[in-house]
Amino acid sequence: MRRTVLTCGDLGGPCPRCDGAISLHVAETVEGDRLLWIVTSRCVDCGHVDEMRDRPGVFDFDSIVRQTLIDRVGLTRLRADPAANRGLRLRALAVFRKRGATVAETADACAALTGDGLAGTPAEMAILAGQLAAEGIQVTLQP
Numbered sequence: 001m002r003r004t005v006l007t008c009g010d011l012g013g014p015c016p017r018c019d020g021a022i023s024l025h026v027a028e029t030v031e032g033d034r035l036l037w038i039v040t041s042r043c044v045d046c047g048h049v050d051e052m053r054d055r056p057g058v059f060d061f062d063s064i065v066r067q068t069l070i071d072r073v074g075l076t077r078l079r080a081d082p083a084a085n086r087g088l089r090l091r092a093l094a095v096f097r098k099r100g101a102t103v104a105e106t107a108d109a110c111a112a113l114t115g116d117g118l119a120g121t122p123a124e125m126a127i128l129a130g131q132l133a134a135e136g137i138q139v140t141l142q143p
């Protein structure tokens, strides 16, 4: 699991025990086929620790957590060679539709997948790579 550290007093508020400043540690991982974020807050004064583990969409600072991960660990790019995956476009479309993409987003995602690649956090792309591979689609991940 890659870990990154986010220090921002605005996100977590003051320490519930001593009102001191807290630092937030942000990590992402994959559990099954789900992306999981782990945000650990640690008071710099008294050492009080809280941990929140859940999927994106639960925290009200999702975009900040995601951007922090990208700033620290960078984007991972997922590509599928069009020649190696000839005839598998419908399966790829079905994967994106199952993930909740609209028809237009699905077409764009497929075009990107076989073009410059799709970019996301390492865990996001690992999940998608697994879903595509399960449909027989050959993909590569690049940092």
Ligand SMILES: [Zn+2]
Binding pocket: 015, 016, 017, 018, 019, 020, 043, 044, 045, 046, 047, 048
């Ligand atoms: Zn404290």
